[in-house]
Amino acid sequence: MKKGILQRILESAVWRSIFRTGIPDTDLKRSMLMYNNFFLHIFPVxxxxxxxxxxxxxxxxxxxxxxxxxxxxxGILLMFLYTPSIERAYFDMQALALIFNGKIxxxxxxxxxxxxxVTVFLHMVRVFYTRSYRPPREFNWVIGIWLLILTLALSYTGYLLPWDQLAYWGITVGTTIMSYTPFLGKHIQYFVLGADEVGHEALLRFYVLHCAVIPFVALVLMAIHFWRVRKDGGISGPL
Ligand code: HEM
Known part of the structure:
Protein backbone atom coordinates (compact mmCIF):
# COMPACT_ATOMS: atom_id res chain seq x y z
CA MET A 1 0.00 0.00 0.00
CA LYS A 2 1.29 3.52 -0.85
CA LYS A 3 2.47 5.48 2.24
CA GLY A 4 0.84 8.83 3.06
CA ILE A 5 2.89 12.02 2.94
CA LEU A 6 2.83 12.33 6.79
CA GLN A 7 4.08 8.77 7.18
CA ARG A 8 6.86 9.43 4.67
CA ILE A 9 7.95 12.59 6.56
CA LEU A 10 7.91 10.75 9.95
CA GLU A 11 10.05 7.95 8.52
CA SER A 12 12.49 10.20 6.64
CA ALA A 13 16.15 10.38 7.71
CA VAL A 14 15.93 14.17 8.15
CA TRP A 15 12.95 13.91 10.56
CA ARG A 16 14.59 11.10 12.53
CA SER A 17 17.87 13.01 12.81
CA ILE A 18 15.96 15.81 14.59
CA PHE A 19 13.31 13.85 16.55
CA ARG A 20 15.16 10.69 17.54
CA THR A 21 12.68 8.95 19.83
CA GLY A 22 9.67 8.57 17.55
CA ILE A 23 6.11 8.58 18.89
CA PRO A 24 6.37 8.47 22.74
CA ASP A 25 3.97 5.56 23.27
CA THR A 26 5.91 3.75 26.03
CA ASP A 27 7.39 4.94 29.38
CA LEU A 28 10.92 4.39 28.05
CA LYS A 29 10.23 6.48 24.94
CA ARG A 30 8.63 9.20 27.06
CA SER A 31 11.79 9.35 29.22
CA MET A 32 14.02 9.38 26.14
CA LEU A 33 11.96 12.22 24.68
CA MET A 34 12.67 14.34 27.77
CA TYR A 35 16.40 13.53 27.75
CA ASN A 36 16.86 14.23 24.06
CA ASN A 37 14.93 17.48 23.80
CA PHE A 38 16.85 20.71 24.42
CA PHE A 39 13.82 22.50 25.90
CA LEU A 40 12.37 19.57 27.86
CA HIS A 41 15.55 18.17 29.41
CA ILE A 42 15.41 20.84 32.15
CA PHE A 43 12.32 19.03 33.50
CA PRO A 44 12.82 15.85 35.51
CA VAL A 45 11.62 12.60 33.95
CA GLY A 75 11.77 45.49 26.24
CA ILE A 76 13.15 44.47 22.84
CA LEU A 77 10.09 46.01 21.13
CA LEU A 78 10.60 49.24 23.12
CA MET A 79 14.26 49.34 22.04
CA PHE A 80 13.09 49.80 18.43
CA LEU A 81 11.39 53.05 19.49
CA TYR A 82 13.81 54.55 22.02
CA THR A 83 17.08 56.47 21.70
CA PRO A 84 19.30 56.71 24.80
CA SER A 85 20.14 60.39 24.43
CA ILE A 86 19.14 63.25 26.71
CA GLU A 87 17.76 65.18 23.72
CA ARG A 88 15.51 62.36 22.50
CA ALA A 89 14.70 59.94 25.33
CA TYR A 90 11.81 61.94 26.87
CA PHE A 91 10.19 62.71 23.50
CA ASP A 92 10.60 59.11 22.31
CA MET A 93 8.65 57.97 25.38
CA GLN A 94 5.91 60.56 24.76
CA ALA A 95 5.75 59.54 21.09
CA LEU A 96 4.87 56.00 22.19
CA ALA A 97 1.35 57.28 22.95
CA LEU A 98 0.96 58.16 19.27
CA ILE A 99 1.76 54.78 17.80
CA PHE A 100 -0.63 51.84 17.66
CA ASN A 101 -0.56 49.93 20.98
CA GLY A 102 2.47 51.96 22.13
CA LYS A 103 0.92 52.78 25.50
CA ILE A 104 -0.07 49.14 26.05
CA VAL A 118 6.70 41.41 44.04
CA THR A 119 6.73 37.76 42.87
CA VAL A 120 10.51 37.32 43.35
CA PHE A 121 10.16 38.69 46.89
CA LEU A 122 7.17 36.43 47.64
CA HIS A 123 9.06 33.46 46.12
CA MET A 124 11.91 34.17 48.54
CA VAL A 125 9.42 34.35 51.44
CA ARG A 126 7.94 30.98 50.37
CA VAL A 127 11.41 29.39 50.16
CA PHE A 128 12.16 30.76 53.63
CA TYR A 129 8.82 29.61 55.06
CA THR A 130 9.25 26.05 53.72
CA ARG A 131 12.89 26.12 54.97
CA SER A 132 14.09 25.22 51.49
CA TYR A 133 17.35 27.12 52.04
CA ARG A 134 18.73 24.23 54.08
CA PRO A 135 21.27 21.70 52.69
CA PRO A 136 21.58 20.74 49.88
CA ARG A 137 19.84 23.90 48.64
CA GLU A 138 21.97 26.57 50.34
CA PHE A 139 23.93 27.32 47.14
CA ASN A 140 20.65 27.86 45.26
CA TRP A 141 19.55 30.25 48.00
CA VAL A 142 22.72 32.31 47.40
CA ILE A 143 22.07 32.35 43.63
CA GLY A 144 18.52 33.43 44.48
CA ILE A 145 19.85 36.38 46.50
CA TRP A 146 21.86 37.48 43.47
CA LEU A 147 18.75 37.12 41.32
CA LEU A 148 16.86 39.36 43.78
CA ILE A 149 19.66 41.97 43.62
CA LEU A 150 19.65 41.82 39.79
CA THR A 151 15.84 42.17 39.71
CA LEU A 152 16.09 45.33 41.85
CA ALA A 153 19.01 46.58 39.72
CA LEU A 154 16.88 46.09 36.57
CA SER A 155 14.11 48.19 38.15
CA TYR A 156 16.51 50.89 39.24
CA THR A 157 18.36 51.21 35.92
CA GLY A 158 15.05 51.19 34.01
CA TYR A 159 13.75 54.05 36.16
CA LEU A 160 16.10 56.61 34.55
CA LEU A 161 15.32 55.74 30.94
CA PRO A 162 12.07 57.79 30.48
CA TRP A 163 14.24 60.83 31.33
CA ASP A 164 11.39 62.73 33.01
CA GLN A 165 11.46 64.66 36.29
CA LEU A 166 10.65 61.56 38.36
CA ALA A 167 13.48 59.62 36.70
CA TYR A 168 16.03 62.43 37.01
CA TRP A 169 15.37 63.16 40.67
CA GLY A 170 14.89 59.49 41.62
CA ILE A 171 18.36 58.62 40.35
CA THR A 172 19.85 61.86 41.73
CA VAL A 173 18.53 61.03 45.23
CA GLY A 174 19.62 57.35 44.98
CA THR A 175 23.15 58.11 43.82
CA THR A 176 23.53 60.94 46.38
CA ILE A 177 22.70 58.41 49.10
CA MET A 178 25.39 56.12 47.59
CA SER A 179 27.91 58.98 47.83
CA TYR A 180 27.57 58.90 51.63
CA THR A 181 29.08 55.37 51.78
CA PRO A 182 32.10 55.66 54.13
CA PHE A 183 35.46 56.17 52.33
CA LEU A 184 34.33 54.96 48.86
CA GLY A 185 31.14 57.04 48.49
CA LYS A 186 32.29 59.54 45.84
CA HIS A 187 34.01 56.77 43.82
CA ILE A 188 30.85 54.63 43.85
CA GLN A 189 28.74 57.60 42.73
CA TYR A 190 31.17 58.38 39.91
CA PHE A 191 31.30 54.71 38.89
CA VAL A 192 27.48 54.51 38.68
CA LEU A 193 26.92 57.86 36.92
CA GLY A 194 30.07 58.07 34.79
CA ALA A 195 30.22 61.74 35.88
CA ASP A 196 29.64 63.91 38.95
CA GLU A 197 25.91 64.32 38.28
CA VAL A 198 23.07 62.67 36.36
CA GLY A 199 23.55 63.42 32.65
CA HIS A 200 24.25 61.86 29.27
CA GLU A 201 26.92 59.50 30.65
CA ALA A 202 24.52 58.12 33.29
CA LEU A 203 21.70 57.64 30.74
CA LEU A 204 23.97 55.66 28.41
CA ARG A 205 25.41 53.62 31.28
CA PHE A 206 21.98 52.77 32.68
CA TYR A 207 20.70 51.92 29.19
CA VAL A 208 23.50 49.43 28.50
CA LEU A 209 23.17 47.89 31.98
CA HIS A 210 19.36 47.71 31.73
CA CYS A 211 19.11 46.33 28.19
CA ALA A 212 22.15 44.06 27.92
CA VAL A 213 24.41 43.43 30.91
CA ILE A 214 21.92 42.77 33.74
CA PRO A 215 19.39 40.70 31.68
CA PHE A 216 22.24 38.55 30.34
CA VAL A 217 23.75 37.88 33.78
CA ALA A 218 20.24 37.24 35.20
CA LEU A 219 19.49 34.74 32.41
CA VAL A 220 22.72 32.82 33.06
CA LEU A 221 22.02 32.76 36.82
CA MET A 222 18.41 31.62 36.19
CA ALA A 223 19.69 28.73 34.06
CA ILE A 224 22.00 27.69 36.93
CA HIS A 225 19.13 28.22 39.45
CA PHE A 226 16.77 25.88 37.54
CA TRP A 227 19.53 23.34 36.93
CA ARG A 228 20.33 23.32 40.67
CA VAL A 229 16.66 22.68 41.53
CA ARG A 230 16.95 19.56 39.33
CA LYS A 231 20.29 18.46 40.76
CA ASP A 232 19.09 18.97 44.35
CA GLY A 233 16.37 16.38 43.79
CA GLY A 234 13.53 18.63 42.61
CA ILE A 235 11.34 20.77 44.84
CA SER A 236 12.01 20.43 48.59
CA GLY A 237 9.50 19.11 51.10
CA PRO A 238 6.89 18.05 51.87
CA LEU A 239 6.58 20.26 54.94
C1 HEM B 1 14.52 36.08 39.06
C2 HEM B 1 14.29 35.52 40.21
C3 HEM B 1 13.95 34.07 40.44
C4 HEM B 1 13.43 33.13 39.59
C5 HEM B 1 12.99 33.29 38.14
C6 HEM B 1 13.33 31.88 40.35
C7 HEM B 1 12.80 30.70 39.86
C8 HEM B 1 12.64 29.54 40.61
C9 HEM B 1 11.85 28.39 40.22
C10 HEM B 1 11.06 28.26 38.90
C11 HEM B 1 11.96 27.47 41.21
C12 HEM B 1 11.23 26.12 41.24
C13 HEM B 1 10.15 26.14 42.34
C14 HEM B 1 9.20 27.28 42.36
O1 HEM B 1 8.62 27.62 41.31
O2 HEM B 1 9.01 27.87 43.45
C15 HEM B 1 12.83 28.01 42.22
C16 HEM B 1 13.23 27.36 43.37
C17 HEM B 1 14.06 27.89 44.35
N1 HEM B 1 14.45 29.22 44.45
FE1 HEM B 1 14.13 30.65 43.06
N2 HEM B 1 13.85 32.09 41.61
C18 HEM B 1 14.21 33.41 41.72
C19 HEM B 1 14.70 34.06 42.85
C20 HEM B 1 14.99 33.42 44.05
C21 HEM B 1 15.34 34.07 45.29
C22 HEM B 1 15.36 35.59 45.48
C23 HEM B 1 15.64 33.08 46.20
C24 HEM B 1 16.08 33.21 47.62
C25 HEM B 1 16.86 34.13 48.06
C26 HEM B 1 15.45 31.80 45.54
C27 HEM B 1 15.70 30.55 46.08
C28 HEM B 1 15.22 29.37 45.59
C29 HEM B 1 15.39 28.06 46.23
C30 HEM B 1 16.19 27.77 47.49
C31 HEM B 1 14.66 27.14 45.44
C32 HEM B 1 14.45 25.64 45.73
C33 HEM B 1 13.12 25.59 46.47
C34 HEM B 1 12.62 24.24 46.83
O3 HEM B 1 13.28 23.24 46.52
O4 HEM B 1 11.54 24.19 47.46
N3 HEM B 1 15.03 32.04 44.24
N4 HEM B 1 13.21 29.29 41.84
Missing part, protein backbone atom coordinates in the same frame (compact mmCIF):
# COMPACT_ATOMS: atom_id res chain seq x y z
CA UNK A 46 9.79 11.80 37.17
CA UNK A 47 8.90 14.02 40.09
CA UNK A 48 7.41 13.73 43.55
CA UNK A 49 3.67 14.29 43.76
CA UNK A 50 3.93 16.99 46.47
CA UNK A 51 6.15 19.09 44.18
CA UNK A 52 3.17 19.53 41.86
CA UNK A 53 0.93 20.90 44.63
CA UNK A 54 0.11 24.49 43.77
CA UNK A 55 -0.12 25.51 47.43
CA UNK A 56 3.47 24.44 48.14
CA UNK A 57 5.23 26.80 45.69
CA UNK A 58 2.29 28.95 44.48
CA UNK A 59 4.25 28.76 41.21
CA UNK A 60 5.99 31.98 42.30
CA UNK A 61 9.38 31.07 40.79
CA UNK A 62 7.68 30.11 37.52
CA UNK A 63 5.60 33.32 37.50
CA UNK A 64 8.77 35.36 38.13
CA UNK A 65 10.37 33.68 35.11
CA UNK A 66 7.27 34.25 32.96
CA UNK A 67 7.34 37.96 33.88
CA UNK A 68 11.04 38.07 32.98
CA UNK A 69 10.24 36.65 29.53
CA UNK A 70 7.43 39.23 29.07
CA UNK A 71 9.92 41.95 30.09
CA UNK A 72 12.48 40.73 27.54
CA UNK A 73 9.94 40.62 24.69
CA UNK A 74 8.33 44.02 25.46
CA UNK A 105 3.50 48.08 25.24
CA UNK A 106 4.98 50.58 27.71
CA UNK A 107 2.51 49.66 30.45
CA UNK A 108 2.99 45.93 29.90
CA UNK A 109 6.71 46.47 30.45
CA UNK A 110 6.17 48.68 33.49
CA UNK A 111 3.61 46.44 35.23
CA UNK A 112 5.53 43.26 34.48
CA UNK A 113 8.57 44.92 36.11
CA UNK A 114 6.58 45.86 39.24
CA UNK A 115 5.04 42.37 39.26
CA UNK A 116 8.42 40.66 39.02
CA UNK A 117 9.77 42.54 42.06
Missing amino acids: KMKRHGLRFCYTFCLGGISFLLFIILCVT LRNLHRWAAHGMV
Whole structure:
Protein backbone atom coordinates (compact mmCIF):
# COMPACT_ATOMS: atom_id res chain seq x y z
CA MET A 1 0.00 0.00 0.00
CA LYS A 2 1.29 3.52 -0.85
CA LYS A 3 2.47 5.48 2.24
CA GLY A 4 0.84 8.83 3.06
CA ILE A 5 2.89 12.02 2.94
CA LEU A 6 2.83 12.33 6.79
CA GLN A 7 4.08 8.77 7.18
CA ARG A 8 6.86 9.43 4.67
CA ILE A 9 7.95 12.59 6.56
CA LEU A 10 7.91 10.75 9.95
CA GLU A 11 10.05 7.95 8.52
CA SER A 12 12.49 10.20 6.64
CA ALA A 13 16.15 10.38 7.71
CA VAL A 14 15.93 14.17 8.15
CA TRP A 15 12.95 13.91 10.56
CA ARG A 16 14.59 11.10 12.53
CA SER A 17 17.87 13.01 12.81
CA ILE A 18 15.96 15.81 14.59
CA PHE A 19 13.31 13.85 16.55
CA ARG A 20 15.16 10.69 17.54
CA THR A 21 12.68 8.95 19.83
CA GLY A 22 9.67 8.57 17.55
CA ILE A 23 6.11 8.58 18.89
CA PRO A 24 6.37 8.47 22.74
CA ASP A 25 3.97 5.56 23.27
CA THR A 26 5.91 3.75 26.03
CA ASP A 27 7.39 4.94 29.38
CA LEU A 28 10.92 4.39 28.05
CA LYS A 29 10.23 6.48 24.94
CA ARG A 30 8.63 9.20 27.06
CA SER A 31 11.79 9.35 29.22
CA MET A 32 14.02 9.38 26.14
CA LEU A 33 11.96 12.22 24.68
CA MET A 34 12.67 14.34 27.77
CA TYR A 35 16.40 13.53 27.75
CA ASN A 36 16.86 14.23 24.06
CA ASN A 37 14.93 17.48 23.80
CA PHE A 38 16.85 20.71 24.42
CA PHE A 39 13.82 22.50 25.90
CA LEU A 40 12.37 19.57 27.86
CA HIS A 41 15.55 18.17 29.41
CA ILE A 42 15.41 20.84 32.15
CA PHE A 43 12.32 19.03 33.50
CA PRO A 44 12.82 15.85 35.51
CA VAL A 45 11.62 12.60 33.95
CA LYS A 46 9.79 11.80 37.17
CA MET A 47 8.90 14.02 40.09
CA LYS A 48 7.41 13.73 43.55
CA ARG A 49 3.67 14.29 43.76
CA HIS A 50 3.93 16.99 46.47
CA GLY A 51 6.15 19.09 44.18
CA LEU A 52 3.17 19.53 41.86
CA ARG A 53 0.93 20.90 44.63
CA PHE A 54 0.11 24.49 43.77
CA CYS A 55 -0.12 25.51 47.43
CA TYR A 56 3.47 24.44 48.14
CA THR A 57 5.23 26.80 45.69
CA PHE A 58 2.29 28.95 44.48
CA CYS A 59 4.25 28.76 41.21
CA LEU A 60 5.99 31.98 42.30
CA GLY A 61 9.38 31.07 40.79
CA GLY A 62 7.68 30.11 37.52
CA ILE A 63 5.60 33.32 37.50
CA SER A 64 8.77 35.36 38.13
CA PHE A 65 10.37 33.68 35.11
CA LEU A 66 7.27 34.25 32.96
CA LEU A 67 7.34 37.96 33.88
CA PHE A 68 11.04 38.07 32.98
CA ILE A 69 10.24 36.65 29.53
CA ILE A 70 7.43 39.23 29.07
CA LEU A 71 9.92 41.95 30.09
CA CYS A 72 12.48 40.73 27.54
CA VAL A 73 9.94 40.62 24.69
CA THR A 74 8.33 44.02 25.46
CA GLY A 75 11.77 45.49 26.24
CA ILE A 76 13.15 44.47 22.84
CA LEU A 77 10.09 46.01 21.13
CA LEU A 78 10.60 49.24 23.12
CA MET A 79 14.26 49.34 22.04
CA PHE A 80 13.09 49.80 18.43
CA LEU A 81 11.39 53.05 19.49
CA TYR A 82 13.81 54.55 22.02
CA THR A 83 17.08 56.47 21.70
CA PRO A 84 19.30 56.71 24.80
CA SER A 85 20.14 60.39 24.43
CA ILE A 86 19.14 63.25 26.71
CA GLU A 87 17.76 65.18 23.72
CA ARG A 88 15.51 62.36 22.50
CA ALA A 89 14.70 59.94 25.33
CA TYR A 90 11.81 61.94 26.87
CA PHE A 91 10.19 62.71 23.50
CA ASP A 92 10.60 59.11 22.31
CA MET A 93 8.65 57.97 25.38
CA GLN A 94 5.91 60.56 24.76
CA ALA A 95 5.75 59.54 21.09
CA LEU A 96 4.87 56.00 22.19
CA ALA A 97 1.35 57.28 22.95
CA LEU A 98 0.96 58.16 19.27
CA ILE A 99 1.76 54.78 17.80
CA PHE A 100 -0.63 51.84 17.66
CA ASN A 101 -0.56 49.93 20.98
CA GLY A 102 2.47 51.96 22.13
CA LYS A 103 0.92 52.78 25.50
CA ILE A 104 -0.07 49.14 26.05
CA LEU A 105 3.50 48.08 25.24
CA ARG A 106 4.98 50.58 27.71
CA ASN A 107 2.51 49.66 30.45
CA LEU A 108 2.99 45.93 29.90
CA HIS A 109 6.71 46.47 30.45
CA ARG A 110 6.17 48.68 33.49
CA TRP A 111 3.61 46.44 35.23
CA ALA A 112 5.53 43.26 34.48
CA ALA A 113 8.57 44.92 36.11
CA HIS A 114 6.58 45.86 39.24
CA GLY A 115 5.04 42.37 39.26
CA MET A 116 8.42 40.66 39.02
CA VAL A 117 9.77 42.54 42.06
CA VAL A 118 6.70 41.41 44.04
CA THR A 119 6.73 37.76 42.87
CA VAL A 120 10.51 37.32 43.35
CA PHE A 121 10.16 38.69 46.89
CA LEU A 122 7.17 36.43 47.64
CA HIS A 123 9.06 33.46 46.12
CA MET A 124 11.91 34.17 48.54
CA VAL A 125 9.42 34.35 51.44
CA ARG A 126 7.94 30.98 50.37
CA VAL A 127 11.41 29.39 50.16
CA PHE A 128 12.16 30.76 53.63
CA TYR A 129 8.82 29.61 55.06
CA THR A 130 9.25 26.05 53.72
CA ARG A 131 12.89 26.12 54.97
CA SER A 132 14.09 25.22 51.49
CA TYR A 133 17.35 27.12 52.04
CA ARG A 134 18.73 24.23 54.08
CA PRO A 135 21.27 21.70 52.69
CA PRO A 136 21.58 20.74 49.88
CA ARG A 137 19.84 23.90 48.64
CA GLU A 138 21.97 26.57 50.34
CA PHE A 139 23.93 27.32 47.14
CA ASN A 140 20.65 27.86 45.26
CA TRP A 141 19.55 30.25 48.00
CA VAL A 142 22.72 32.31 47.40
CA ILE A 143 22.07 32.35 43.63
CA GLY A 144 18.52 33.43 44.48
CA ILE A 145 19.85 36.38 46.50
CA TRP A 146 21.86 37.48 43.47
CA LEU A 147 18.75 37.12 41.32
CA LEU A 148 16.86 39.36 43.78
CA ILE A 149 19.66 41.97 43.62
CA LEU A 150 19.65 41.82 39.79
CA THR A 151 15.84 42.17 39.71
CA LEU A 152 16.09 45.33 41.85
CA ALA A 153 19.01 46.58 39.72
CA LEU A 154 16.88 46.09 36.57
CA SER A 155 14.11 48.19 38.15
CA TYR A 156 16.51 50.89 39.24
CA THR A 157 18.36 51.21 35.92
CA GLY A 158 15.05 51.19 34.01
CA TYR A 159 13.75 54.05 36.16
CA LEU A 160 16.10 56.61 34.55
CA LEU A 161 15.32 55.74 30.94
CA PRO A 162 12.07 57.79 30.48
CA TRP A 163 14.24 60.83 31.33
CA ASP A 164 11.39 62.73 33.01
CA GLN A 165 11.46 64.66 36.29
CA LEU A 166 10.65 61.56 38.36
CA ALA A 167 13.48 59.62 36.70
CA TYR A 168 16.03 62.43 37.01
CA TRP A 169 15.37 63.16 40.67
CA GLY A 170 14.89 59.49 41.62
CA ILE A 171 18.36 58.62 40.35
CA THR A 172 19.85 61.86 41.73
CA VAL A 173 18.53 61.03 45.23
CA GLY A 174 19.62 57.35 44.98
CA THR A 175 23.15 58.11 43.82
CA THR A 176 23.53 60.94 46.38
CA ILE A 177 22.70 58.41 49.10
CA MET A 178 25.39 56.12 47.59
CA SER A 179 27.91 58.98 47.83
CA TYR A 180 27.57 58.90 51.63
CA THR A 181 29.08 55.37 51.78
CA PRO A 182 32.10 55.66 54.13
CA PHE A 183 35.46 56.17 52.33
CA LEU A 184 34.33 54.96 48.86
CA GLY A 185 31.14 57.04 48.49
CA LYS A 186 32.29 59.54 45.84
CA HIS A 187 34.01 56.77 43.82
CA ILE A 188 30.85 54.63 43.85
CA GLN A 189 28.74 57.60 42.73
CA TYR A 190 31.17 58.38 39.91
CA PHE A 191 31.30 54.71 38.89
CA VAL A 192 27.48 54.51 38.68
CA LEU A 193 26.92 57.86 36.92
CA GLY A 194 30.07 58.07 34.79
CA ALA A 195 30.22 61.74 35.88
CA ASP A 196 29.64 63.91 38.95
CA GLU A 197 25.91 64.32 38.28
CA VAL A 198 23.07 62.67 36.36
CA GLY A 199 23.55 63.42 32.65
CA HIS A 200 24.25 61.86 29.27
CA GLU A 201 26.92 59.50 30.65
CA ALA A 202 24.52 58.12 33.29
CA LEU A 203 21.70 57.64 30.74
CA LEU A 204 23.97 55.66 28.41
CA ARG A 205 25.41 53.62 31.28
CA PHE A 206 21.98 52.77 32.68
CA TYR A 207 20.70 51.92 29.19
CA VAL A 208 23.50 49.43 28.50
CA LEU A 209 23.17 47.89 31.98
CA HIS A 210 19.36 47.71 31.73
CA CYS A 211 19.11 46.33 28.19
CA ALA A 212 22.15 44.06 27.92
CA VAL A 213 24.41 43.43 30.91
CA ILE A 214 21.92 42.77 33.74
CA PRO A 215 19.39 40.70 31.68
CA PHE A 216 22.24 38.55 30.34
CA VAL A 217 23.75 37.88 33.78
CA ALA A 218 20.24 37.24 35.20
CA LEU A 219 19.49 34.74 32.41
CA VAL A 220 22.72 32.82 33.06
CA LEU A 221 22.02 32.76 36.82
CA MET A 222 18.41 31.62 36.19
CA ALA A 223 19.69 28.73 34.06
CA ILE A 224 22.00 27.69 36.93
CA HIS A 225 19.13 28.22 39.45
CA PHE A 226 16.77 25.88 37.54
CA TRP A 227 19.53 23.34 36.93
CA ARG A 228 20.33 23.32 40.67
CA VAL A 229 16.66 22.68 41.53
CA ARG A 230 16.95 19.56 39.33
CA LYS A 231 20.29 18.46 40.76
CA ASP A 232 19.09 18.97 44.35
CA GLY A 233 16.37 16.38 43.79
CA GLY A 234 13.53 18.63 42.61
CA ILE A 235 11.34 20.77 44.84
CA SER A 236 12.01 20.43 48.59
CA GLY A 237 9.50 19.11 51.10
CA PRO A 238 6.89 18.05 51.87
CA LEU A 239 6.58 20.26 54.94
C1 HEM B 1 14.52 36.08 39.06
C2 HEM B 1 14.29 35.52 40.21
C3 HEM B 1 13.95 34.07 40.44
C4 HEM B 1 13.43 33.13 39.59
C5 HEM B 1 12.99 33.29 38.14
C6 HEM B 1 13.33 31.88 40.35
C7 HEM B 1 12.80 30.70 39.86
C8 HEM B 1 12.64 29.54 40.61
C9 HEM B 1 11.85 28.39 40.22
C10 HEM B 1 11.06 28.26 38.90
C11 HEM B 1 11.96 27.47 41.21
C12 HEM B 1 11.23 26.12 41.24
C13 HEM B 1 10.15 26.14 42.34
C14 HEM B 1 9.20 27.28 42.36
O1 HEM B 1 8.62 27.62 41.31
O2 HEM B 1 9.01 27.87 43.45
C15 HEM B 1 12.83 28.01 42.22
C16 HEM B 1 13.23 27.36 43.37
C17 HEM B 1 14.06 27.89 44.35
N1 HEM B 1 14.45 29.22 44.45
FE1 HEM B 1 14.13 30.65 43.06
N2 HEM B 1 13.85 32.09 41.61
C18 HEM B 1 14.21 33.41 41.72
C19 HEM B 1 14.70 34.06 42.85
C20 HEM B 1 14.99 33.42 44.05
C21 HEM B 1 15.34 34.07 45.29
C22 HEM B 1 15.36 35.59 45.48
C23 HEM B 1 15.64 33.08 46.20
C24 HEM B 1 16.08 33.21 47.62
C25 HEM B 1 16.86 34.13 48.06
C26 HEM B 1 15.45 31.80 45.54
C27 HEM B 1 15.70 30.55 46.08
C28 HEM B 1 15.22 29.37 45.59
C29 HEM B 1 15.39 28.06 46.23
C30 HEM B 1 16.19 27.77 47.49
C31 HEM B 1 14.66 27.14 45.44
C32 HEM B 1 14.45 25.64 45.73
C33 HEM B 1 13.12 25.59 46.47
C34 HEM B 1 12.62 24.24 46.83
O3 HEM B 1 13.28 23.24 46.52
O4 HEM B 1 11.54 24.19 47.46
N3 HEM B 1 15.03 32.04 44.24
N4 HEM B 1 13.21 29.29 41.84
